[in-house]
Amino acid sequence: MGSTAPESMSGLPKEEADVELRLGDIPLRQTVELVRIDLPADRAEPLLERGVLPGCRICPVRSSPTGDPIISVDGSLLALRRETADCLCVRLLSDFS
Amino acid sequence: MPTLTADPCVSCAQHRAQSLVRLGISTDRWDYLIALAGNPNVGKSTVFNELTGLRQHTGNWPGKTVVRAEGAFVHEGKRAKVVDLPGTYSLLAGSVDEEVARDFVLFGRPDVTVVVVDATRLERNLNLVLQILEITDRVVVFLNLVDEARRHGIAVDSSRLERELGVPVVQGVAREGAGIDDLVSAVHEVALGTHAVSAVRVEQHTAEVEAALEELAPVIQDAFPEVPNPRWVALRLLNADEAVEGAVLSGELGQLSHDESGAVVEIAPVEARQRVRKTAMSLRWGLPSDFQDVVTGRAYEVAEQIAARVQVRGLKKVGFAFDRKMDQWLTSRIFGFPLMLFILAAVFWITIEGANIPSSILATVLIDNGHGALKALAAGLGIPLWLDGLLLDGVYLATAWVVAVMLPPMAIFFPLFTLLEDFGYLPRVAFNLDALFRKAGAHGKQALTMCMGFGCNAAGVVATRVIDSPRERLVAIITNNFSLCNGRWPTQILIATIFIGALAPSQLGGLISAGAVVGIALLGIVMMFLSSWILTRTVLRGEATSFSLELPPYRPPRILRTLYTSIIDRTLIVLWRAVIFAIPAGAVIWLISNVDVSGVSLAHHAVGWLDPAGLLLGMNGVILLAYVVAIPANEIVIPTVLMLTVLTGGSAVGEGAGVMFELDSVNATGELLRAGGWTLLTGVNLMLFSLLHNPCSTTIYTIYKETRSTKWTVVATLMPLVMGLTVCFLVAQVWRLAAG
Numbered sequence: 001m002g003s004t005a006p007e008s009m010s011g012l013p014k015e016e017a018d019v020e021l022r023l024g025d026i027p028l029r030q031t032v033e034l035v036r037i038d039l040p041a042d043r044a045e046p047l048l049e050r051g052v053l054p055g056c057r058i059c060p061v062r063s064s065p066t067g068d069p070i071i072s073v074d075g076s077l078l079a080l081r082r083e084t085a086d087c088l089c090v091r092l093l094s095d096f097s
Numbered sequence: 098m099p100t101l102t103a104d105p106c107v108s109c110a111q112h113r114a115q116s117l118v119r120l121g122i123s124t125d126r127w128d129y130l131i132a133l134a135g136n137p138n139v140g141k142s143t144v145f146n147e148l149t150g151l152r153q154h155t156g157n158w159p160g161k162t163v164v165r166a167e168g169a170f171v172h173e174g175k176r177a178k179v180v181d182l183p184g185t186y187s188l189l190a191g192s193v194d195e196e197v198a199r200d201f202v203l204f205g206r207p208d209v210t211v212v213v214v215d216a217t218r219l220e221r222n223l224n225l226v227l228q229i230l231e232i233t234d235r236v237v238v239f240l241n242l243v244d245e246a247r248r249h250g251i252a253v254d255s256s257r258l259e260r261e262l263g264v265p266v267v268q269g270v271a272r273e274g275a276g277i278d279d280l281v282s283a284v285h286e287v288a289l290g291t292h293a294v295s296a297v298r299v300e301q302h303t304a305e306v307e308a309a310l311e312e313l314a315p316v317i318q319d320a321f322p323e324v325p326n327p328r329w330v331a332l333r334l335l336n337a338d339e340a341v342e343g344a345v346l347s348g349e350l351g352q353l354s355h356d357e358s359g360a361v362v363e364i365a366p367v368e369a370r371q372r373v374r375k376t377a378m379s380l381r382w383g384l385p386s387d388f389q390d391v392v393t394g395r396a397y398e399v400a401e402q403i404a405a406r407v408q409v410r411g412l413k414k415v416g417f418a419f420d421r422k423m424d425q426w427l428t429s430r431i432f433g434f435p436l437m438l439f440i441l442a443a444v445f446w447i448t449i450e451g452a453n454i455p456s457s458i459l460a461t462v463l464i465d466n467g468h469g470a471l472k473a474l475a476a477g478l479g480i481p482l483w484l485d486g487l488l489l490d491g492v493y494l495a496t497a498w499v500v501a502v503m504l505p506p507m508a509i510f511f512p513l514f515t516l517l518e519d520f521g522y523l524p525r526v527a528f529n530l531d532a533l534f535r536k537a538g539a540h541g542k543q544a545l546t547m548c549m550g551f552g553c554n555a556a557g558v559v560a561t562r563v564i565d566s567p568r569e570r571l572v573a574i575i576t577n578n579f580s581l582c583n584g585r586w587p588t589q590i591l592i593a594t595i596f597i598g599a600l601a602p603s604q605l606g607g608l609i610s611a612g613a614v615v616g617i618a619l620l621g622i623v624m625m626f627l628s629s630w631i632l633t634r635t636v637l638r639g640e641a642t643s644f645s646l647e648l649p650p651y652r653p654p655r656i657l658r659t660l661y662t663s664i665i666d667r668t669l670i671v672l673w674r675a676v677i678f679a680i681p682a683g684a685v686i687w688l689i690s691n692v693d694v695s696g697v698s699l700a701h702h703a704v705g706w707l708d709p710a711g712l713l714l715g716m717n718g719v720i721l722l723a724y725v726v727a728i729p730a731n732e733i734v735i736p737t738v739l740m741l742t743v744l745t746g747g748s749a750v751g752e753g754a755g756v757m758f759e760l761d762s763v764n765a766t767g768e769l770l771r772a773g774g775w776t777l778l779t780g781v782n783l784m785l786f787s788l789l790h791n792p793c794s795t796t797i798y799t800i801y802k803e804t805r806s807t808k809w810t811v812v813a814t815l816m817p818l819v820m821g822l823t824v825c826f827l828v829a830q831v832w833r834l835a836a837g
Contacts, residue, residue, distance in 0.1 A: 046645055049186030051221035053397055062424060066532035070428065070648065075217045075249055077424070077648040079528045081535065084645060 023058060023069070023080075023088035031059040032090040039087045050078055058090065127169060127178035129288040132201055134229060135213035136222050137184030138649045140241045142166075143271040144213050145181040148281070172281050177288070180207070183562075186221070188228045189338065192565035196340060203232055206325060208288045211280070213239045216246035216253050216268070217650075220404035226262065227396050230296040232329050237283045239276070240268035245650060252409040261403045263296045272655065297399075309335055309380040316376045320345075320369035334377035335384065345373050420651050427522065433529045438615060440522070444513045446611035449590055449598075452505035459504065463497040487687050495683025498736035499675045503587045507668045510586060514551070515663035519654040523548045527646060530622075537626045538633030540569035541644040543576075547625060550580025551618075554792055555799040557582075562803075568639045572629050574800055575813040578792045579625040581618050584675070584731030588787045589614045591735060595767035596780030613784070621788050628816065675732035682726055682733050683740070690744035704745050714822065715782035715829025717774065719745065724786070729794050734787065739766065742773040778832050782825045789821030 026032055034056050037044045051074035052058070061077065062070040069085050071078050131148075135141045149168030166181040182201055183194035202210055212229055214222040229236055240255055259266040265283040269276015286292035302310065313331040317324065324330055333341040348370055426432055471493065475485045517523070527544035534543050542564050550557030557577040564570040581589065590610070598610035633639070689699040700722070707718035714721075723737040770779075791814045792800070801810040 045189065046186070048397065049221070049224065050645060050647060051218065052645075053401070061421070062428060063430070064428060064433070064528060064532065068528075068532060070424070070528070074221055075251070076221075076650075077420075079524075079531065079541075079644075079646045079648055081531070081541070081644050 021090050021092070022086050023060065023071070023090050024082055024085040026060055026090065028060050028063065031057055031093055033093055034058055034088060035091050036089040037087065038089060039084075047084070051076065052078070052088070057093070058088070060085075126176060128175040129177050129208035130206070131177055131179045131284055131288075132205065132207035132210045133179060133181045133213060134198060134202060134210055134225070135184055136186055136215060136218075136225055138647065139184065139213050139215040139222065140271045141181060141184060141213045144211070144239060144241065144277070144280070145179060147271055147274055147277045148179050170281070172285050175285065175288075177284070180205070185225065187225060188232075193562040197562075199340075200344075202229055203326075203329070204324070207233075207235075209235050209237060209284050211237050211239055211284060213241050213271075216240050216243045217249050217251060219246075219251075219253060219408060220400050223400035223403055224396055227297075227400055230262065230264070231298060231332075232326050234264070234294045234296045235287050236262075236264045236294070236296060237280065237287055238262060238264060238266045239271075239280050240266055241271050241276075243268050244270045244273075245652075250410060254407045254409065258403070258407040261297065261407060264294045265292060272652075306335070306384060309384060313373075313376055313380055316373050317345075320366075320373050331377070334373070335381055337381065342374065342377075346370055423651055424525070424648070427525045428528055437526060437529060438619075440517070441618065442611050442615045444510065444517075445590065445614045446607055447513060448506050448510045449594055449610050449614075450607045451509045452590070455505040455508075456501055459501040463501055464494070467497065468494060483691075486691065487684055491685075491687025492680050492683040495679045495686065495733070495736050495740060496676050498739060499679045499733060500672065502591060502735055503675060503732060504668070504672055506587050506590050507583070507672065508664060511552075511583075511668050512660050512663040515659050516654045516656070518548075519652065519659055521649050521651045524646060524648050528648060531644060531646070533626055534629070535644070537629040538639075539572050539576075539629040540564045540566060541646060543569070543573040543629070546573050546577060547580050547622070550577045550582060552583060554578050554580060554582045554796040558796060558799045558803055566639075568633075568637050571804065571809060572632050572637055574803060575632065575809065575816065576625045576628050578796065578813065578817050579621040579628070579788070581621055581788060582731065582793075584734075584793065585787050586614075588731070588735050589617055589784055591766070592780050592784050592787075593617075595770065596775075596777050599767065600777070617784050617788050620785075624789065624817075624820065628820070674730060678727075678730040679733050679736060682729075682737060685726065686737060686740050686744065690741075698745070700741060700745050704741065713829065714786070714825040715778045715832065716786065716825065717779065719773070720779075720783055720786070724790060727793075728791070731787070731793050738783075739769065742769060778829065781832075782828055785828065786821050786825050789817050789824055791815070791818045 021032070023032070023034075034052065034054050036054060037047060037052070039047070052071075056073055059072045060069045061072045064070065064079070068079065068081050071080060071085075133141050133145055145166060145168060148170055150170070168179045168181070170177055170179065180201065182198040185195040185198045187195070188199040188202065189195075201207070210229055210233060212222075212226050214226060226236070226238060238258070240253060240258070243253065246253065253268065255266045255268045265287060267276055267279045267283050269280065271277065283292065287294060310328055310331050313334065314327040317327040317330050317334075321327070321330075330341060330345075334345070427436060429436075468489065471489050472485070475489060523545065526548060527541060530544040530547075531541035534541050543561075545563065546557045546560045549560040554577050557580055558574050561570045561573040561577070564573055593610040593613040594606070597613040598606035601609040686700070689703065690701075692699050694702060703722050704718035707721040711717040711719070711721045719738055719741045723734050723741060726737050727734045791797070797810060797814055800813050801807070804810060
């Protein structure tokens with residue numbers, strides 16, 4: 001769980017692969033894998049309980065009237081605040097299609 | 098939609114009548130105790146209703162049940178008591194409602210804990226199941242919403258899951274009553290011990306943790322011999338769980354385990370409690386610092402593995418696009434807010450247009466004919482005049498007014514609102530409004546408690562338990578009164594119809610009135626933001642905590658069921674409350690209008706005394722007196738205003754003091770009020786004051802119970818009142834200036 005794949009797997013141009021991606025930067029409908037939650041344990045816990053676990057797949061599906069994301073994770077929709085989304089480190093999945 | 102009734106008997110009422118007798122809330126004596134646990138919004142309350150035959154209101158949003166509900170049923174001669182716990186994601190209590198659930202599972206010693214699980218989100222739900230299995234073996238898992246999972250292309254192998262977990266797994270769709278009978282038999286077997294359970298335990302500790310547990314558990318057992326699972330308590334203590342530590346220190350731990358059986362227990366001696374704490378502290382030093390992460394991480398890992406083994410994914414998805422489409426509109430950047438206003442306005446418009454005719458019919462029957470007939474009967478029986486006046490002109494008329502004025506709009510408004518709730522719209526409203534709440538320094542879930550407040554402020558105050566941060570919870574409690582409640586909607590609707598709708602041509606009247614009511618409701622929301630903003634920048638300063646809110650899938654509302662429950666649960670309960678308060682109020686009003694002091698009635702004195710202040714506020718003495726009489730319940734403001742207007746105005750409509758006749762429609766009510774000197778300003782300011790004044794006595798009491806603080810109760814009571822007086826005063830002055 002939460003193991004980081006080699007960078008070459010991410011299917012990104014080299015210079016972008018070095019940049020740490022945050023969920024807040026991911027365009028809509030782009031599925032990513034959660035790498036790490038940069039929040040203190042007490043604030044990360046509610047996310048873990050709702051299925052936002054390192055290694056899980058997250059897809060931002062909508063954004064609110066004020067720019068907060070709605071993400072799809074483990075079959076359900078979760079509304080987050082932008083600040084929270086910016087604390088979620090993610091990586092792109094390699095595209096096989 | 099696929100149904101799961103493999104056995105045709107299951108859905109047959111006859112079959113159920115034989116095996117299951119629902120006992121509603123008669124829970125005085127029972128053979129076994131069942132706790133219903135589960136994540137939020139997985140349909141626990143629906144399962145509860147199906148088991149007990151009760152009609153606890155269910156809503157499609159997380160955090161609906163915040164206090165535990167109790168019910169009972171009989172199966173094969175055994176009485177079972179069922180306790181519906183608040184939905185929680187885990188037992189590592191963060192908020193008050195999670196604590197309620199955790200304490201009950203741990204210390205309430207249920208004979209069986211039924212964990213309701215959402216088949217669509219198995220992995221996450223299993224986390225809670227595994228945590229509960231750490232505490233007790235006697236668990237039955239009810240795999241709910243298998244139809245929804247199927248729509249998402251997911252099927253679950255329940256017998257495989259049963260083997261993995263080591264406890265019975267029953268699948269079904271509670272909304273359709275499917276699987277409930279199987280659940281009852283499984284619970285019965287586990288309770289009686291005829292079905293042996295051997296639950297899977299994720300606990301796999303390193304040697305040093307294991308050694309620490311071995312050392313700590315006996316110390317706990319020694320201090321609290323009644324605690325069912327000392328190992329679990331030990332593990333929580335090693336994890337420095339503040340809630341469990343607190344329960345140990347205060348001796349509550351041992352107390353709670355006896356809560357349900359009613360036996361009196363002695364609190365464990367102080368030395369024993371201190372010993373537990375000291376041992377735990379010293380053992381904690383010897384453990385690695387990342388110990389906690391290892392333990393919780395392990396549970397998630399096991400949940401993930403089990404879910405992966407029992408789920409069949411990638412089946413054809415059905416009807417999945419609908420949710421996305423709905424959300425595209427309802428939470429849209431452009432349409433989100435306009436649609437919210439439109440939906441709100443439509444609900445009011447239907448209420449206003451629809452309530453007119455039944456209201457006038459009820460008034461004709463109850464007031465014109467009913468009152469006259471009763472008077473004639475009383476005269477025939479030779480009842481003394483004062484008694485006849487008190488009972489018929491006071492009590493009966495006040496009650497009849499409440500029914501005629503309030504019943505039709507409520508019977509239309511509540512079902513509509515409940516349909517929206519069942520459909521899953523409220524969390525979208527919370528989501529749309531979160532950004533604003535954040536700017537006001539408040540918690541996003543305050544939007545949910547605000548929506549609850551639209552039903553009843555006391556309920557809204559209790560609902561704030563879903564907010565974990567005490568500071569943000571207090572903000573939500575203090576500002577909840579700005580949500581227009583049940584008791585105030587009818588006032589708003591009636592006054593808007595009489596004074597604002599009447600300004601427009603009759604075809605547009607309903608629309609304009611609905612617009613005015615929406616305007617007042619929005620003003621309430623603005624005031625809520627404003628006061629939250631002020632509070633979080635002055636007396637309740639602090640950092641906003643993170644926010645994540647689950648948006649439940651849209652569920653087709655069950656229209657007939659909703660009509661039934663919203664009429665029983667909300668309309669009749671609110672009406673009953675109004676009637677209870679209207680009876681003494683009617684008597685008081687009749688008395689103060691008929692007891693004379695120096696030739697003038699008490700009501701005249703009071704109204705005359707309050708009139709200058711009332712006029713300064715753009716209202717009148719009658720309204721202010723009505724708000725004093727109506728402190729117990731907002732519902733009776735309008736009937737009180739009407740009666741006092743007739744009684745003190747010497748209006749032509751009545752036959753002498755204390756009697757009202759022939760107010761058979763909204764128009765007649767309007768004429769009566771205008772004859773009493775009411776203007777458009779009076780109407781507008783009454784609507785404003787109805788929004789902005791002290792909460793009713795029930796809400797004040799609830800605020801005190803929830804905050805345990807006189808100071809905050811006083812703040813919550815007086816702040817809206819001061820705001821209301823200020824706003825009405827300013828409006829009146831500006832209005833009069835503008836009118837010249």
